[in-house]
Amino acid sequence: MNEISQVRRFNRIVTQRNGALEDSFLARGRPLGEARVIHEIGTSGGVDLKGLRSKLGLDSGYMSRLLRSLENQGLIAVSADPGDSRARMIHLTVKGEAEFAAYDALSDRMAAELLDALDAPQRARLVTAMGEVERLLKTAALEIALEPAASEDALWCVRQYVGELNTRFEAGFDPAAGNTVEIGDMVPPAGFFVIARLDGEPVGCGGLKRLDGTTGEIKRVWAAPAVRGVGVATRIMDELERLARQAGLTRVVLDTNSSLTEARAMYRKRGYHEIERYNDNPYAQHWFEKEL
Amino acid sequence: MNEISQVRRFNRIVTQRNGALEDSFLARGRPLGEARVIHEIGTSGGVDLKGLRSKLGLDSGYMSRLLRSLENQGLIAVSADPGDSRARMIHLTVKGEAEFAAYDALSDRMAAELLDALDAPQRARLVTAMGEVERLLKTAALEIALEPAASEDALWCVRQYVGELNTRFEAGFDPAAGNTVEIGDMVPPAGFFVIARLDGEPVGCGGLKRLDGTTGEIKRVWAAPAVRGVGVATRIMDELERLARQAGLTRVVLDTNSSLTEARAMYRKRGYHEIERYNDNPYAQHWFEKEL
DNA sequence: TTCATTATCTGACTTTAGTCAGATAAATCT
DNA sequence: AGATTTATCTGACTAAAGTCAGATAATGAA
Incomplete structure (x- = not known):
């Protein structure tokens, strides 16, 4: 099919470019493995060895040797985890930070070189198209799955949610006052909680009570803000409605605050229509329902 | 700048995806070096060793060993070049073709998997955006340079040009009858010949007499057809006009056939306007000029 | 307290990728 | 015909990347 060949052509040309990019990383005179470790520590800014190892997918022996080498070069410092003295925390030294900054500057320069070869309208088109590809690749990689509402990741998501409401609502948001759902309400079969993940990282959530x-x-x-435009909320709503139907429900309702105008537009687009107040949530100004 | 960070974000996410792709190539149980050689031979369908080596940029000793290994696996056959018995021709055996087809099918499947995760409108948007990125990356990589009008590559380009006119003109194109320029006319300082290259491969040309x-x-x-939409003709015209100005000329003219409507539109857009017939080229129906 | 588990490290290994200095034979130049 | 160049091959090497089997010490469970 023609779509497939466009995807393959795209992969080919982008791989060529990125190949050149990786070579220039190597050209900084350091083995790629070490450079990857520096880059990973630098971007996360101090990590535990175990997490680093799983993120890069390296053997423990290999990783140990890489760290020893970077330590000898004075680029990283390894300290014991305060909570568990088997585990190690790793962070960049001043010299390591400088090295990381040099890689960063190199990446910047390569991107700038690419853009310099184009005129302003072409640059604008390229950036727009890259953004579109990026969003759609993320959309394709999105995974929505049931999650225990009490899990670490679920609680993290809800904290993000609460934090965001607190900044968006004019009067702030007090989770105690505005709480109309308990964890237990979203445990099957009474209800559901789902998480959206991108490469394993939680980037969105939603519950059904x-x-x-x-x-x-x-x-x-x-x-999550990093995945706006990717369709995470849409996919979560799809899944929650599917679960509701599967559980024999024929109708879903929801409430929302007037400051969340995009959300309201999305609900309408999905076939929700506004109804009378059905609860006493002090933060809600709009109530919607949809027949399934 | 914001454009730079979009480019870097794009590079990051695409590298992740392609990393996974390369891993799955490796997962076919063959070292990446061997897989690359099979792929290269397969796509070009029978090659000379020297060309292969320069294309992949490998050391002669390394390459020799790679070929010996592939030969022992029964994937390739090496024969002497009929014209030069120092040189070697390489082609895939039946088993090698099967292996190549397997890589090909794998690439297809990965592209299909990506597309399957999206709905039809999203797929269409992804493919459009990928095409745009691809074209603009090519635009950025384009290199225009003076070329001896008698060089191998210059002659190749002109042959392509002639072949294309021959298929596009209703009455065909006879280079002998339609020839209004000799190689010597395009040798500096009398005139110029320029070639556009993409990764070293000629993809366009133009001359000034x-x-x-x-x-x-x-x-x-x-x-070249493969770079339509990339702006090759525009860049070549830019360069030829620049060279004309540099040589002290104040006016450029050109003639064209009525069947080349896009070309005519481009000339107008570049500030050319139609004038009276100034030569007796039997294939020309339109004549243009531009003050520099 | 004992035992299994976990996080990391060390030593001994392999494969992959690549380099470099000749060797060899055919082709080309003088 | 002899000298030089070219295309490929062989041998001897290295560095990077990664694997695997224990060793060690701290943690958690019974």
């Missing part, structure tokens, strides 16, 4: 035999309420739909 | 003390004529502007 059963109100009665036929009605479910959608709660806590959140998408 | 001095008619008198103030006027130059633009000839043989051609862009």
Whole structure:
């Protein structure tokens, strides 16, 4: 099919370019493995060895040797984890930070060189198209799955959600006052909680709480700022509605604050229509329902 | 700058994806070096060792060993070049073809998997955006340079040009009858010939012939079909006009056939306007000029 | 307290990728 | 015909990347 050949052509040409880029990383005179470790530590800014190892997918022996080498070069410092003295924390030294900054500057320069070869309208088109490809690749890589509402990741997502409401609502958001759902409400079969992940990292969530035999309420739909435009909220709503239908519900409702105008537009687009106030949530100004 | 960070974000996410792709190539149980050689031979379908070596940029000793290994696996057959018995020709055996097809199918499957994760409108947007990125990356990588009009590559380009006119003109194109320029006319300082290259491969050409003390004529502007939409013709015209100005000319003219409508539109857009017939080229129906 | 588990490290290994200095034979130049 | 160049091959090497089997010490569970 023609779409497939466009994807393959794209992969080919981009691989060529990135190959050149990786070579120039090597050209900084350091083995690629070491450079990758420096880059990873630098971007996360101090990490635990175990997490680093799983992120880069390296053997423990190999990793140990890489770290020893970087330590001898004075680029990193390894210290014991305060909570668990088997585990190690790693961070860049001043020299390591400088090295990381040099890689960073190199990446910047390569990007600038590419852009310099184009005129302003072409640059604008390239950046727009790259953004579109990036968003759609993320969309394709998105994974939505049921998650225990009490899990570490679920709680993290809800904290992000609460934090964001707090900055967006004019009067702030007090989770105690505005809380209309408990963790237990979103545990199957009573309700559900789902998480959206990108390469394993949580980037969005949403919950469904059963109100009665036929009605479910959608709660806590959140998408991380880094994935705006990727369709995370849409995919989460899809999944929650599917789960609601599967559980025999025929109707879902939700409430929302007037400051969340994009959310309201999305609900309408998905076939929700506004109804009378059905709860006493002090932060809600709009109530919606949808027949499934 | 914001454009730079978009380019870097793009590079990062695409590298991740392609990294996974390369790993799966490795996962076919063959070292990447061997896989690259099979791929290269397969796509070009029978090659000479020297060309292969320069294309992949490998050391002669290393290459020799790679070939010996592939030969022992029964994937390739090496024969003497009929014209030069020092040189070697390489082609895939039946088993090698099967292996190549397997890599090909794998690439297809990975592209299909990506597309499958999207709905039809998203797929269309992805493919469009990938095409745009691809074209603009090519635009950025384009190199235009003076070339001896009698060089191997220059002659190759002109042959492509002639072949294309022959298929596009209703009555065909006879280079003998339609020839209004000789190689010698395009040798500096009398005239110029330029070639556009993408990663070293010629993908377009154009010539300038001095008619008198103030006027130059633009000839043989051609862009390979693979780079349509990349702006090769535009860049070649830019360069030819620059060279004309540099040589002290104040006016350029050119002629063209009525079947080349896009070319005519481009000339107008570049500030050319139509004038009276100035030569007796039997294939020309339109004549243009531009003050520099 | 004992035992299994976990996080990291060390030593001994292999494969991959690549370099470099000749060797060899055919082709080309003088 | 002899000298030089070219295309490929062989041998001897190195560095990078990675694997695997224990060793060690701290942690957590019974």
